Amino acid sequence: MSDETRTIREAEDRVGEFCEQRNWDQFHNPKDLAIGIATESSELLELFRFKTPEECGAMLSDVKQKQRVCDELADVFYFVLRFAQMNGIDLYDSLTEKIAKNNEKYPVNLSKDCNKKYDEF
Amino acid sequence: MSDETRTIREAEDRVGEFCEQRNWDQFHNPKDLAIGIATESSELLELFRFKTPEECGAMLSDVKQKQRVCDELADVFYFVLRFAQMNGIDLYDSLTEKIAKNNEKYPVNLSKDCNKKYDEF
Amino acid sequence: MSDETRTIREAEDRVGEFCEQRNWDQFHNPKDLAIGIATESSELLELFRFKTPEECGAMLSDVKQKQRVCDELADVFYFVLRFAQMNGIDLYDSLTEKIAKNNEKYPVNLSKDCNKKYDEF
C-alpha cells in the first residue's frame, strides 16, 4: 500500500507530469477542472445507481467490479490534485482547516450516531 | 506547504479520526459516500457558474473568494479519502494504474495541444 | 394540477419571460446552462444524502420538507426548459426518440423486475 509512504505532492507530480507531456495547462482553467471533478464524481456514483446496499457491498467484494470503482475514484482524485496544482492550493492544509470548521458545525455531542446535516440540528 | 511532507495516509487518518469520534462508519456506505463526493464537487463547480474565464481567474486571486474555493475542494478531498479508507482502496496505486491506462487512451502524439476526448480521435 | 392542461411550451415561456426581463441570453450559453442543470440536480440529491429509504419517504410526506424537494426539482426543470429553448430543442420529440432507443437497450423480457444497466445484460 503506497498511501503510507507517498506524499500528496508525489501524487500531484504524477498528474502534473502526465499533463505537461501533453501541454494541457492551456485547457486546465479552474472552471473546466471543476467540471472534470464533477463529471468524474458522477461516473463513480453512476456505478451504484438503483443498486441495493447489498449489491453495492457485493461490487466492492468482486475483483473486477472493484477495479471499476478504483478507476472512477482515481479519475476524481486526478482532477482534485490537478485543480490544487494549477491554482497553488495546498490540499493537506485546506483539509485540516476545513475539518476544524466542521468540528464546530458538527459538535461530537450532537452529531454522534446521527446522520443529520448541521442545519437540521 | 504541507503537501510536500504529508503522506496520503496522514490525510486519510485526519478524516478517519473525525468520523470515528462521531461513530459515522454506520452511515458511510459506498453509495452515500459517492453521493458525498458528487454533491461536494458540484458545490465547487457552482462557484464558477455563469462566470467568464476572467472572473474565474479573479476569484482565485482574491483571498476571501479563494478561501471558499479551498473549502469546497477540501470537502471533495475529504470524501475521496473517506471512500478510499472505508473500502480498502489505495489512492496512490489506483492513480498510478489509471494514469497508465490514460497514457494509452491519450497518446502524446494525438493529445498534445489537443482538448479532444479519446473517443473523438 | 396544472401538468394535465399546460403544454411544455407554456412552461418554457414562463422561464423565457423571466430571463428576458433580466436580459440573460448573454450568459445562457450551452456550457453554463449544462452547469446549471448539473448543480441544481446535485442540490436535489443532497437532500437525500446519508438518509435511509424510510427517512427519504418521510421527507416526501412532510409538507415543509416536500416543499424543499419541489423547489429543487423546479430548479432543475427550469434549466432543462431554458437549455431547450436557447438551443431550439423540442423536449417532447427528444424524449420520444430517446424512449424509442431505450426500448431497444432495455427489452421488456430482460429488464422486467430487473435493476441492471443495459451493459450488464
Added chain:
Amino acid sequence: MSDETRTIREAEDRVGEFCEQRNWDQFHNPKDLAIGIATESSELLELFRFKTPEECGAMLSDVKQKQRVCDELADVFYFVLRFAQMNGIDLYDSLTEKIAKNNEKYPVNLSKDCNKKYDEF
C-alpha cells in the same frame, strides 16, 4: 414541434408507460431517481468539458453532435418527469412557485445584465 401542443402530463405518461412495462416502480425511490437526474445531467455537461465557447456553439450546429446533446437532455428530462410522477409533484405549479421566489431573489433592477448570484448582490 410538439412542445407547443403536448402537455407536461403527456410527457409524464410516456415515461410512466415505459417504466410500467418493466415493473420499475420498485426501484424508483426518490434517492435513486435523484441520482438518475444528477448522473444524466453530468453526462450532458461532459459533452462541453474543456471545450471553448466556439466549440460548444459548433456542436449545436452539427446535426450528429446536436443529436447527442438532445439525447442527454432527454435523459435528464425523463428522470425529472419520473421523479415528479412517482412523488405526486406538479411540475408546472412547482416551476411557477419557484419563479415567483426567484423574482424576489433576483429583482430586475439588480439582476439585469448581471451574472451575479443573489448572495453576491
